[in-house]
Amino acid sequence: MDASGSFKNQTAPCGRIVDGENFRDxxxxxxxxxxxxxxxxxxxxxxxxxxxxxxxxxxxxxGRVLVDELIAAE
Ligand SMILES: [Zn+2]
Structure with a gap:
């Protein structure tokens, strides 16, 4: 299974519509x-x-951190 991959035309955190890549480790x-x-x-x-x-x-x-959060388990 290859869980990583590239994508196109997604909204980045800054609001631009750009391509990108997903990685999973x-x-x-x-x-x-x-x-x-x-x-x-x-x-x-x-x-x-x-x-x-x-x-x-x-x-x-x-370089600005927009989100830095820890979501605790239920
Ligand atoms: Zn950006």
């Missing part, structure tokens, strides 16, 4: 990492922890 110890890189330079990184909590960071192409 599984670490047996800690987390699943999902990362999205947009052509303009914006990026979104999400970590899923074994206890079900999720952290998410969205960084705009100029």
């Amino acid at each position: 599984e670490d047996s110890d800690v987390v699943v990492t999902r990362e999205t890189e947009f052509a303009c330079g914006c990026r979104s990184i999400q970590h899923e922890y074994h206890d079900g909590s999720v952290s998410r960071t969205v960084t705009r192409h100029d």
